[in-house]
Amino acid sequence: MAYKNYIMVCTGTGCESSKAGQLYENLNAELKAAGVEEEAQLVKTGCFGFCEQGPIVKILPDETFYVKVKPEDAKEIVAEHIVKGRPVDRLIYKEPSSDKTPVDTDNIGFYRKQFRIVLRNCAVINPEIIDEYIARDGYGALEKALFEMSPDDVLQEIKDSGLRGRGGAGFPTGTKWGFTKGVEADQKYIVCNADEGDPGAYMDRSVLEGDPHSVLEAMAIAGYTVGASKGFIYIRAEYPLAIDRLNLAIAQAKEYGLLGDNILGTDFSFDIELRLGAGAFVCGEETALLASIEGKRGMPIPRPPFPAVKGLWGKPTVINNVETWANIPVILLKGAKWFNSIGTETSKGTKVFALTGKINNSGLIEVPMGTTLREIIFDIGGGIAGGKPFKAAQTGGPSGGCITPQFLDTPIDYESLMSIGSMMGSGGMIVMDEDDCMIDVTKFYLEFTVDESCGKCAPCRIGGRTCYNILDRISKGKGEVEDLQKLKDIGHAMRKASLCGLGQTAPNPVMSTMKYFEDEYKAHIEDNKCPAGKCKDMLSFSINDNCVGCTACARVCPVSCISGEVKQKHVIDQDKCIKCGQCFTKCKFEAIDRA
Numbered sequence: 001m002a003y004k005n006y007i008m009v010c011t012g013t014g015c016e017s018s019k020a021g022q023l024y025e026n027l028n029a030e031l032k033a034a035g036v037e038e039e040a041q042l043v044k045t046g047c048f049g050f051c052e053q054g055p056i057v058k059i060l061p062d063e064t065f066y067v068k069v070k071p072e073d074a075k076e077i078v079a080e081h082i083v084k085g086r087p088v089d090r091l092i093y094k095e096p097s098s099d100k101t102p103v104d105t106d107n108i109g110f111y112r113k114q115f116r117i118v119l120r121n122c123a124v125i126n127p128e129i130i131d132e133y134i135a136r137d138g139y140g141a142l143e144k145a146l147f148e149m150s151p152d153d154v155l156q157e158i159k160d161s162g163l164r165g166r167g168g169a170g171f172p173t174g175t176k177w178g179f180t181k182g183v184e185a186d187q188k189y190i191v192c193n194a195d196e197g198d199p200g201a202y203m204d205r206s207v208l209e210g211d212p213h214s215v216l217e218a219m220a221i222a223g224y225t226v227g228a229s230k231g232f233i234y235i236r237a238e239y240p241l242a243i244d245r246l247n248l249a250i251a252q253a254k255e256y257g258l259l260g261d262n263i264l265g266t267d268f269s270f271d272i273e274l275r276l277g278a279g280a281f282v283c284g285e286e287t288a289l290l291a292s293i294e295g296k297r298g299m300p301i302p303r304p305p306f307p308a309v310k311g312l313w314g315k316p317t318v319i320n321n322v323e324t325w326a327n328i329p330v331i332l333l334k335g336a337k338w339f340n341s342i343g344t345e346t347s348k349g350t351k352v353f354a355l356t357g358k359i360n361n362s363g364l365i366e367v368p369m370g371t372t373l374r375e376i377i378f379d380i381g382g383g384i385a386g387g388k389p390f391k392a393a394q395t396g397g398p399s400g401g402c403i404t405p406q407f408l409d410t411p412i413d414y415e416s417l418m419s420i421g422s423m424m425g426s427g428g429m430i431v432m433d434e435d436d437c438m439i440d441v442t443k444f445y446l447e448f449t450v451d452e453s454c455g456k457c458a459p460c461r462i463g464g465r466t467c468y469n470i471l472d473r474i475s476k477g478k479g480e481v482e483d484l485q486k487l488k489d490i491g492h493a494m495r496k497a498s499l500c501g502l503g504q505t506a507p508n509p510v511m512s513t514m515k516y517f518e519d520e521y522k523a524h525i526e527d528n529k530c531p532a533g534k535c536k537d538m539l540s541f542s543i544n545d546n547c548v549g550c551t552a553c554a555r556v557c558p559v560s561c562i563s564g565e566v567k568q569k570h571v572i573d574q575d576k577c578i579k580c581g582q583c584f585t586k587c588k589f590e591a592i593d594r595a
């Protein structure tokens, strides 16, 4: 039945945490109270991507885009928009640059340069209803594979598409499947890597929450292609919404004969189970992940043999990332040629990024490979928060490096990011401005890898800890000039001698920041200064003659170390000051010097 209006409510984790669940309930109650539940259908959707503006409600067919909607706004939306056909102006998104309301969602600056393949169904369908996925050509690719294509045909299509793994390393997906297909074995497995351990990254979670069937369909297609009858999704237990939706999707797919025995009446059978991880970063490494599925401690083992040939329980296993999987059904339906017409020479298709940090429009974005960082930060991201200068963007998380202003126009793809000392990684992108200290940022990543190292091999375990200690010393003003060479030497050794990718890539943030921000390292070591004013041990706060004695600083100081009479110049007791900077932020008279 067709409805007059569709009310799409984002129920991704971000919006849920801002009370989108309550908003949904309230809208439901208001529709009933107004007696219009037959005219407007309320739809729970996955993430819209524009998380900065959540909770988001989009009304169709007029495409009204409501942002920052609170549960108590439900009454007005129903009474005004649904009943009287008058959109609620105060809730409609307006471009900050022009204060104008875009005509439709695609015209919003945040969306204009995006291209959604992986996120095609997120925010469009209710992920809890399989029919909605089917209505968007869902399971059409599986049907096409089973009835119109041989396993060789499917493999060729994936190879021709040029799809490369989105989990970090960018290995060609078709080649990987080809290895597994080429091995004789009584049992083969398909695994989805949904561990997503990178700090700040939530691309995979959003795909699973917003479009779980696309991953199930893709895994079944891979099973048909390589001759596997069993699949596992390894997902971290901290993703309860994604887990619930996956469980529901698996049950629905089985009920429809799209998973399980004799899929769609053919002799192909394929089943999928979930395995929950405890959230250790190293368990995202493929050999550690497989060990964890087998019930062993999640520790990497040397490769080769690669899992494609000898994986789960010693059997050939295809393991791909969530985003890689989500591309597969579209490639089969639209063809390799269509897919590889998008992107760059070496990197085809799109990439999803979780854009965070000092950016106006933080959120989840999907762009064609080859989009420049400038387009991402300034056109899609709306520029740097507070209009400050752009300093760097960290891509690839703890395995990556930073992109500096001189590379803003570099088209983003696997090779170009590597050539400038960064990495695509799985898609975390953290934007930094002049207030971010690169030593501090590097220390953060190194602390993360040191904590997450499994400790199996010495270069990673000892090298990582030693580098962290050196950085810590530098950030406390106790660094020495020789430390820079030491960091480089240890970094090179870790890259060469560590057993797995965690240790091999852990020095990347150090190497990258030392290359592009050498001056900042030197300022810490030689001048005892942190140019960004972040490293506490090097800071001092004092009050100058601009002070009018308003007392604002004294009132916010958490240790009460500022004294002075009203309308008299104040003073800071340097022995007691904990250098929190609250007074500096509070003073309206530029009377506090930070040195």
Ligand SMILES: Cc1cc2nc3c(=O)[nH]c(=O)nc-3n(C[C@H](O)[C@H](O)[C@H](O)COP(=O)(O)O)c2cc1C
Binding pocket: 164, 165, 166, 167, 168, 169, 170, 171, 173, 193, 194, 195, 196, 197, 198, 281, 282, 283, 284, 285, 286, 287, 319, 320, 321, 322, 324, 325, 426, 500, 501, 502
């Ligand atoms: C320490 C470490 C953590 C990793 N974490 C993930 C992860 O969370 N998700 C993921 O898909 N790949 C992760 N990877 C990469 C996987 O080992 C593997 O390359 C990937 O799952 C292959 O899928 P793809 O070809 O589709 O990218 C990690 C690798 C390392 C070394």
Ligand code: SF4
Binding pocket: 282, 300, 452, 453, 454, 455, 456, 457, 458, 460, 461, 498, 499, 500, 501, 502, 503, 504
């Ligand atoms: S490199 Fe680090 S995480 Fe990897 S096996 Fe060695 S100690 Fe473990």
Ligand code: SF4
Binding pocket: 543, 546, 547, 548, 549, 550, 551, 552, 553, 554, 570, 586, 587, 588, 589, 590, 591, 592
């Ligand atoms: S907030 Fe500024 S002007 Fe007011 S007392 Fe403190 S230093 Fe002086």
Ligand code: SF4
Binding pocket: 541, 556, 557, 558, 559, 560, 561, 562, 572, 576, 577, 578, 579, 580, 581, 582, 583, 584
């Ligand atoms: S930096 Fe913090 S502790 Fe020190 S004077 Fe200012 S508010 Fe007080």
